[in-house]
Amino acid sequence: MLPFFHWDCRCLALTKGLPQDTFMYPPDCTMNFVMFVLPLALWSGLRIIVGLTLAFCLMRQVRKPSRWLGRPFLWMMNKSHSALTDWGLQRLKVGKDFTVLDVGCGGGRTIQKLATMTNRKVYGADYAAGSVVESTAKNAELVATGRVAVVRASVSALPFCDSMFDLVTAIETQYYWPDLVNDMKEIRRVLKPGGTLLVIAEAYKYGGNARAHDALVKLLGKGCMSVTEHRELCAKAEYTDIEIREERKRGWICVMGRKAEA
Numbered sequence: 001m002l003p004f005f006h007w008d009c010r011c012l013a014l015t016k017g018l019p020q021d022t023f024m025y026p027p028d029c030t031m032n033f034v035m036f037v038l039p040l041a042l043w044s045g046l047r048i049i050v051g052l053t054l055a056f057c058l059m060r061q062v063r064k065p066s067r068w069l070g071r072p073f074l075w076m077m078n079k080s081h082s083a084l085t086d087w088g089l090q091r092l093k094v095g096k097d098f099t100v101l102d103v104g105c106g107g108g109r110t111i112q113k114l115a116t117m118t119n120r121k122v123y124g125a126d127y128a129a130g131s132v133v134e135s136t137a138k139n140a141e142l143v144a145t146g147r148v149a150v151v152r153a154s155v156s157a158l159p160f161c162d163s164m165f166d167l168v169t170a171i172e173t174q175y176y177w178p179d180l181v182n183d184m185k186e187i188r189r190v191l192k193p194g195g196t197l198l199v200i201a202e203a204y205k206y207g208g209n210a211r212a213h214d215a216l217v218k219l220l221g222k223g224c225m226s227v228t229e230h231r232e233l234c235a236k237a238e239y240t241d242i243e244i245r246e247e248r249k250r251g252w253i254c255v256m257g258r259k260a261e262a
């Protein structure tokens with residue numbers, strides 16, 4: 001800003017036929033301030049505000065991708081969450097006869113992976129219109145043959161009957177749920193007795209990238225949870241056989257809980 005200010009002052013002085021440093025020193029400094037510094041400061045401030053607002057709006061697309069703006073974010077998430085998802089899915093055995101639900105399915109890559117692991121139907125649920133469109137497009141052939149279905153729904157009110165699924169997965173989505181205990185209970189409702197919930201996240205409190213992630217996630221919703229908090233949440237939502245795995249270097253966490261056998 002300062003070089004421009006000097007340059008502007010010199011230009012103004014030249015246009016008025018005055019010595020070049022006329023506007024740099026008192027008694028013209030009040031005029032300099034009003035004419036140059038203040039507008040420049042206001043312009044810079046405005047640019048920062050517009051930039052931050054834009055960044056915040058774009059970041060919100062991660063939380064709830066819209067149909068058009070959300071698209072590039074969903075493509076990016078499909079790519080960037082793939083290794084994390086594989087790591088988490090390796091923690092359990094997906095039976096060929098499993099009916100599976102992926103909650104917060106985003107761009108639909110996890111649905112695609114799950115469909116290669118089971119011969120039964122794989123469902124995706126997401127409350128964002130953009131995610132439903134993108135997941136359906138990503139799995140178009142499987143949707144056409146009836147092996148995959150994607151529905152628009154919140155985790156808080158899943159449109160499925162009780163005891164329907166052998167496995168429910170939730171990847172990089174739990175941070176945004178509005179009512180954690182009840183949302184976890186809602187998932188337990190749709191699980192078969194003995195069925196498993198698998199929560200996978202690339203950040204947790206005390207994990208490798210927790211600080212940066214926690215700050216980011218807090219901007220969008222709730223912050224990250226610690227291992228203990230994850231365990232307590234599962235217990236409150238009445239899951240049994242709770243198992244937690246960490247990949248400390250990468251800050252990844254995988255939480256498994258089972259619905260008790262009837």
Ligand SMILES: C[S@@+](CC[C@H](N)C(=O)[O-])C[C@H]1O[C@@H](n2cnc3c(N)ncnc32)[C@H](O)[C@@H]1O
Pocket residue numbers: 062063064065077078081103104105106107110125126127128131153154155156170171172173176177178
């Ligand atoms: C960061 S993206 C992760 C998407 C995908 N699971 C992945 O791993 O790439 C979070 C997703 O969770 C969805 N989501 C957030 N809150 C939700 C809620 N209350 N109910 C259903 N879906 C939700 C968002 O719409 C978004 O698609």
